[in-house]
Amino acid sequence: MQQQSLVEYGSRRVIITITAIVCALLEIVDTTIVNVALNDMRGNLGATMTEVGWVVTAYAIGNVIIVPMTSWLSQQFGRRNYFAFSIMLFTVFSFLCGNATSIWELVAFRFFQGCGGGALLVTSQTIITESYPPEKRSTAQAIYGLGVIVGPTLGPPLGGYIVDHNSWPYIFYINIPLGIIATLLTLAFVRSPKYGEKTAASDVDWLGIVLLAVSVGSLQYVLERGQDEDWFNDIWITTFAVTAVFGFFFFIWRELTYRNPIVELRVLKNGNLRIGTIMSFILGFGLYGSTYIIPLYTQATLGWTAQQSGMLMIPSSLTTAFMMPIIGQLLQRGVKQQYLVSLGMLLFFVYSLWGYKILTPDTSQDAFFWMLIVRGVGMGMLFIPITTLALSTLKGKQIGQGASFTGMMRQLGGSFGIASITTFMARRQELHRSDLVSQLNTNYQSVQNYITGLQHSFMAKGASFDVALKRAYAVLEGMIYKQASVLSYMDVFLYLGVMFLICIPFILFVRNEKGTKIDVSEAMH
Missing domain, CATH: 1.10.286 (GTP Cyclohydrolase I; Chain A, domain 1)
Known part of the structure; x- marks a missing residue:
């Protein structure tokens, strides 16, 4: 009933939709826009390549720490207030990033920018969903999906254009006017649902917050920096890996024994949610992994610019966005999530096998088009159904708790995917080089x-x-x-495809609880 009371109409709904999409795009684009400016930052700030890599790592760590706490923070401070504060935090530190005078200043500012950005994606998804009546929420998800899927591909070409025509601080400065406008519109138009009583300061799970930040932050550091630092041959990687393991152990113990946990782990007793979180991890692995590898291949091997690589991915992204309302309608008409997820994974396998077959030292741009369209269709059949499968047997407050797990696992899946692919490629490349030289x-x-x-x-x-x-x-x-x-790129495509293919039988054996039906909109936040 509370969701229905938040439905908006007319120009008010249009304004809220635009505000939410802009905030989601600010967060998503900033995860990739800096990649093409790292070399300029390195020269301007007198940093090494290892040091400048922290500009990416710090943002990711801030992001992944705040995501699991977003639901709790919204309840504590009210969704509108928390969302507005997050936009302001993101905007202020965007300005400070552009004005950084040393590499470690920039790294620190990027961390806090990531903390502000962590709330934008999850909360904007909830806001846009609850602003539409149930019969129009497929349209809402198509609009939101367009932003989410196209966002990562906009970063490199946009960043390349800005760096070519201005200087690297402007990749942060463009956030400022958008952030100010989004903050004002949020305070004026966005409404908060009514939550129960707030947790008293003395009852807040402070230790849980610290353990979560330490464990997730350490894990993200290991994944981001592992390959560059030669993994466990580096004392810091080893130290942070051990810290992550013990941090997660004590965090789980704390959350299962404390009366007001910051993250409700007991909801994972639900079988469908457990399967859904695993599938979200695999989805993140494939989504971010394939988004990472194609621009890398086209730029490093084929010699394309960042803008050309980014433009290559846009038809695939638009295809995914086009598929979302269709998938939403199929789900509402009773098509089982398992069938859609299985078909999506099969299509992802076809895409990967296709990539394995066409990659050469001089593959033409036309050769990628239909392969990437297949990827777009496959991703469209995975994004919503995996989430609805995970949340299909949850009720009330459990839905938000379960959604935070799927969101975090998707993010960690992407980090694991990029780290694994980077390491795997480096080792396979050395192996293939040795084989070629021997012949x-x-x-x-x-x-x-x-x-x-x-x-x-x-x-x-x-x-x-x-x-x-x-x-x-x-x-x-x-x-x-x-x-x-x-040859190493070909191996990555093949192994990614096989991983998705292996998952299909396990998905088909997942059972839905009879008589349980979930609104697609609930699954999306």
């Missing part, structure tokens, strides 16, 4: 002819005999490196 015997006539031909071409351009020979071998080494890289 290139310089005694073979064909190899000798190729090297001689390269040598003569360099000599014709004025190089000496020895210099031309060295350049010929360098060209051959570059070709080997490039081919090894392509």
Whole structure:
């Protein structure tokens, strides 16, 4: 009943929708927009590549710490107030990021910007959903889905354009006018649902908050920095990994024994929610993993710009957004979530196998189009059904608690996916390079002819005999490196696809509780 009382109409609903979408986009775009500006930041602030990598890591850590607490914080301070404060926090620290004079200032400001951004995505989803009547919530999710799915692809091309035409601080400054407007509109138009009594300060689970921040923050650090720091050969990675393990152990113990836990873990007794959280993790693994690998391949191997790579992903994102209202209608008409999720995973396998087949050192742009459309359809069939499957047997306050788990697991799945893919590719590339080198015997006539031909071409351009020979071998080494890289990308596509294919039988065996039906809108927040 409370949800119905929050339904808006006319221009008021349009304003709330735009405000929520802008806030969601601010959060999503800022996770990827800095990637193309890291080199400029490094030069301007006198930082090393390792240090500048913390600009990405700090934001992710702030994000992932705050997401599980969003539901509780909304209840404590009221959703509108908490949402407005989060926008202001995000906006203020965007300004400070642009004015940072040292790399560690920027890293600290990015952490707090991430803390503000953590609430924007989850809360904006709830606000836009509750502003629409039940019969129009499929439309609401299509609008919201467009922002969520297109957002990550806007970051690199937008960041590339800003850096090319201005300087890196402007990637943060563009948040300021949007943040100010969104704050004012939130305070003027967004309403809060009525919650029960607030938790007294003496009853707040302060220890739980500390343990959650320490454990999740440590885990995110390990995932973000592991490959760059050579994993457990680095003392800090080992220390944070141990901290994460013990932090999660004591956090779980605390939440199961404290009378007012910050995160209600008992809701995980629900079988469908447990399956849903695992599937959300896998979804995040595939979604963020594939979003990460394609721009990396097109830029590093094919030589595309960040803008070209970002534009490549837009048709796929639009396809996913187009699919969302269709999937919502199918769910409301009684189609089982298991069937849609299974079909979505099968399509993701087809997309991955397709990618495995077409990748070469010079794949054309046209070759990606239909492959990415299949990805878009597959993702559209996974996003909403996995969430509805997870929450289908929960009631009342449990829905919000369960949604926080699926959201956090999707985020962690993405972090695990990127970390795993980065490590896997580095090791597979070295393995493929060794295999290719072992098959290139310089005694073979064909190899000798190729090297001689390269040598003569360099000599014709004025190089000496020895210099031309060295350049010929360098060209051959570059070709080997490039081919090894392509083979490692192919391996990633294949293994990602197989992972999704293996999950299908487990999804089909999940049982729905008879007589239980959930509104699609409830599943989305």
